[in-house]
Amino acid sequence: MGKPDDGPIGIVAALVRSSFLVNAVYAKSAREYGLTPQQGQLLCVLMARPHGMSELGAMLSLAKSSLTGLVDRTERNGLVRREPDPQDTRAVWVALTAQGSKVAGEFYTETCRRIEELPGSLNPAERDTLAALLGRVVLDNEVPAVFLEPDEGGSAARER
Amino acid sequence: MGKPDDGPIGIVAALVRSSFLVNAVYAKSAREYGLTPQQGQLLCVLMARPHGMSELGAMLSLAKSSLTGLVDRTERNGLVRREPDPQDTRAVWVALTAQGSKVAGEFYTETCRRIEELPGSLNPAERDTLAALLGRVVLDNEVPAVFLEPDEGGSAARER
């Protein structure tokens, strides 16, 4: 058998290295919008609709204190706001501000564009196959919607 | 057209969400070995062989000061050591210690196992297709070997 790195890589290395690639692209894009990757992620989740802290914490797999800090910093940047919950005075809803919607939309659109370029050497059928297979993996593992579908994100980004 | 979340997800959302999933699994695994994700990543890179700081910085896309700190902390944990470069007294090589090799091997093996389970609902042909397509994306984008192939990693982990 040839050297391992001469052959096709396995599913495990492929998944980990593609994750590294996506993280790098995501972080670079976020940085260009004055965001950290975590702030970008928060904004993307909130593009769909406002969320409670408990729900956000669960989606982002963060300790409660981590989320409090992240929302504090993002609120201080004027991108989100906390709103009281009329039904439960303990709870708050986190929503995008007008500026937050604008930044989130732009960040999201540009990040979509960059991520879309990554599989650039695949033909359309191969892309569809990759999307279908990865999509099943994501579905089966119940990954939260930390990034909207372009259809969802596009309409959310346009509703400004 | 049906609701966007009823249909198959697109390549962009698939890539970002699968990255989120892999990150979560990787972080959880690292944590169980007393490592942070960044330390785990450093150890995995070093499983192949010792690296210079410049090469490590390039592979991990880190600022030089960030890498210095990461190596400081991992050295303090007894998992890596800095060795002088006989050819260039400015430079250092970073290598795994005996304990570092052990921890890296165990972390790597367990993380492989967990990542391998993610596409559990795909049949073998589908897994091979996914690996081939993602592998091409990774290759075309020149992603560094931040995670060894199981063949490489297995032999590296066994060389103890």
Added chain:
DNA sequence: CATGCATAGTTCGTCGCACGAATTAAAAAG
């Protein structure tokens, strides 16, 4: 209605980690 339990979120303390600018020391180029 009062009490106890559960939940929502924040505060606190700590450590890891990211960056850029500046610095020191050594190697390379002229």
Added chain:
DNA sequence: CTTTTTAATTCGTGCGACGAACTATGCATG
């Protein structure tokens, strides 16, 4: 020999992760 380039570290700063403890509120029970 001097100047430029390179390797890595130090410094200062801010972000982000955690767990424990806390405060306040809602819910269930007697």
